[in-house]
Amino acid sequence: MSALKIKKGSTKHSAYNLRPSFSDxxxxxxxxxxxxxxxxxxxxxxxxxxxxxxxIESLTVAEVDHTGHTSRITIVTNGTPQxxxxxxxxxxxxxPVHEVHDLTVEGAAxxxxxxxxxxxxxxDKRVEALRLxxxxxxxxxxxxxESFVFEITGxxxxxxxxxxxxxPLGLIEVARTGVAALSRGV
Numbered sequence: 001m002s003a004l005k006i007k008k009g010s011t012k013h014s015a016y017n018l019r020p021s022f023s024d025x026x027x028x029x030x031x032x033x034x035x036x037x038x039x040x041x042x043x044x045x046x047x048x049x050x051x052x053x054x055x056i057e058s059l060t061v062a063e064v065d066h067t068g069h070t071s072r073i074t075i076v077t078n079g080t081p082q083x084x085x086x087x088x089x090x091x092x093x094x095x096p097v098h099e100v101h102d103l104t105v106e107g108a109a110x111x112x113x114x115x116x117x118x119x120x121x122x123x124d125k126r127v128e129a130l131r132l133x134x135x136x137x138x139x140x141x142x143x144x145x146e147s148f149v150f151e152i153t154g155x156x157x158x159x160x161x162x163x164x165x166x167x168p169l170g171l172i173e174v175a176r177t178g179v180a181a182l183s184r185g186v
Contacts, residue, residue, distance in 0.1 A: 027104075029084050031074070031077065033073040034098045035070065041071070044094055056075055058074075107184065113179050115174060117149070117162065117173075129148060
C-alpha cells in the first residue's frame, strides 16, 4: 500500500488502473456495404481485409440498383468489438462506398443462405436421405439412380446441421452461396 492507502489498480478511477478496458472476446458480425457497381471496388474492399489480416467467413455481392449502378456486399467476419469498429471505419473511408451497416449491432436481421448438397446412396441410405430432406424442407433438384442433389435455404446453422446429417449417408459435395442479410422492419 502507498502512503495514501490506495491500492494499486483497485478501482476503475485509479490512476494506476492497468487493466485493459477493451474486450478480447471474438464475435461474428454481418456487415452490409453499399458500393458503386464499377470494376475494382470488390478488390479494394477485399484488399482492406487481407491487408490487415482480417478473415472473411462469408461474402456475397450483387447489383441491387440498376439505375443507380450500386451493389450490395454482405460480409460475415469475426473479431473483437474493437476490430469490428476498425473494419467499419476503414470501409467507410473507401471512396466508392456509400453506406456501411453492421446488421449484428443495428437490431434484428434476417440472414439466409442457399446450398446445393450432393448425396450418393442406395437402398436404406437413399430413403433416409429423402426423409431428412423432407424434415429440413430441402428440395430435390436433380436425381439419378446413384445420387441426389438437394437445394436447401435457411440460416447457416441449419445448412451445417443438414450437411452433417448427410455425411454418413454419402455426402459427396457441397456448394454454398454465402449469407444474404437484411435488417428487419423499416
